[in-house]
Amino acid sequence: MPRLRPSIPPDVTVIPLPRPRPIIPSPEEIIAEPPAPSPCQLRLTTEIAIVEPLPRITGANGCGIEDPVRLSAVMTKDKVRVAITPPATLRCTTAEALAHWIREDMAPIAATLAMYIALQGMSFLLRDSPDGYINFAVTEWINWQWGPIPVAFIVLVAVACAAEYMLRKSKAGWRLRAVGSDEESARRTGVRIDRTFVAGYIVCSLLTAMGAVMLMTQIGVGDPRQGVNYTLSSITAVVLGGTSLKGGRGTFIGTVLGAVLLTEVLNAVTFLGLSQTYQYVFQGALIVAAALIYSAARKRVGA
Numbered sequence: 001m002p003r004l005r006p007s008i009p010p011d012v013t014v015i016p017l018p019r020p021r022p023i024i025p026s027p028e029e030i031i032a033e034p035p036a037p038s039p040c041q042l043r044l045t046t047e048i049a050i051v052e053p054l055p056r057i058t059g060a061n062g063c064g065i066e067d068p069v070r071l072s073a074v075m076t077k078d079k080v081r082v083a084i085t086p087p088a089t090l091r092c093t094t095a096e097a098l099a100h101w102i103r104e105d106m107a108p109i110a111a112t113l114a115m116y117i118a119l120q121g122m123s124f125l126l127r128d129s130p131d132g133y134i135n136f137a138v139t140e141w142i143n144w145q146w147g148p149i150p151v152a153f154i155v156l157v158a159v160a161c162a163a164e165y166m167l168r169k170s171k172a173g174w175r176l177r178a179v180g181s182d183e184e185s186a187r188r189t190g191v192r193i194d195r196t197f198v199a200g201y202i203v204c205s206l207l208t209a210m211g212a213v214m215l216m217t218q219i220g221v222g223d224p225r226q227g228v229n230y231t232l233s234s235i236t237a238v239v240l241g242g243t244s245l246k247g248g249r250g251t252f253i254g255t256v257l258g259a260v261l262l263t264e265v266l267n268a269v270t271f272l273g274l275s276q277t278y279q280y281v282f283q284g285a286l287i288v289a290a291a292l293i294y295s296a297a298r299k300r301v302g303a
Helices: 039-043 092-126 136-142 151-169 171-181 183-188 193-219 226-240 252-271 276-302
Strands: 049-053 068-075 081-091 131-133
Touching (some): 039 092, 068 092, 081 092, 092 226, 151 193, 171 183, 171 193, 183 193, 193 226, 226 252, 226 276, 252 276
Antiparallel strands (some): 049 068
16 A cells, blocks of 8 residues: 655745754774783782873973872781872872882881881880899909900890801701792792791890990990980991891991991090081991992992
8 A cells, every 4th residue: 555645835935954964973982992911900909009091291391201000008928008199190100110019118117217217215114213222242343354354245246147157057046047049039938927026026126235245334324315326326236237228238347347437437426526426427428338338339240
């Protein structure tokens, strides 16, 4: 049956409608597939840092860096979240270096300083002012001399030599140096990381206690404020002895020689009649000079 067309009145004009054109999105509106994560982004897992991949920054106002990420937090080895506020937009390799610096260097130093401040405050709670006297017999026995040489110094040299031998020849010393050099590699070789850390801190505390006894006999009274001035001096002696603050390199004998050199420098400051300000200036200058010398030496050996 034929289709009937509707009748159009003669006074009505028919205007044909244009055909709809297909909507073609502009290049800015095209959503491209997200690029595959770079090797750097794959290394920055959630156990290391919290990062968000960003598109490449281009254009007239862009810096043009490749592989940018937004770093919002760094995870320490103890699973503690260190927030970056506000989040930093960095190149992925820069964010990776920053995360490893916080995990490997900054976190242990911050933990050490925090514990030091806590113990210092506890000492003031126990005794807020100098009080008490050291037994004279104990002082005389510790300060006993064999001719012109103090016996305590001979004991110090003997302990340093024994510790140096254990550090170089014993398995415990090898494990300690391995953990200091590269903790992750030491863990892969079967080294008990936690046990090695605890043992190292215990030995360090025992040696510190021996030094505290020597200081106690020199002062003669109990004073919690006396140890504050030795913080920078102890770091200076260690660095002068060739020990790396990042771990993995150091000697007990070198630390003893560094302490002897530092003592002579401080005695020279007193002998010249200079103020205490110059003691801190010389200690800081010695630390910087030692760090530069050892850094240049390691680069030369590596080349």
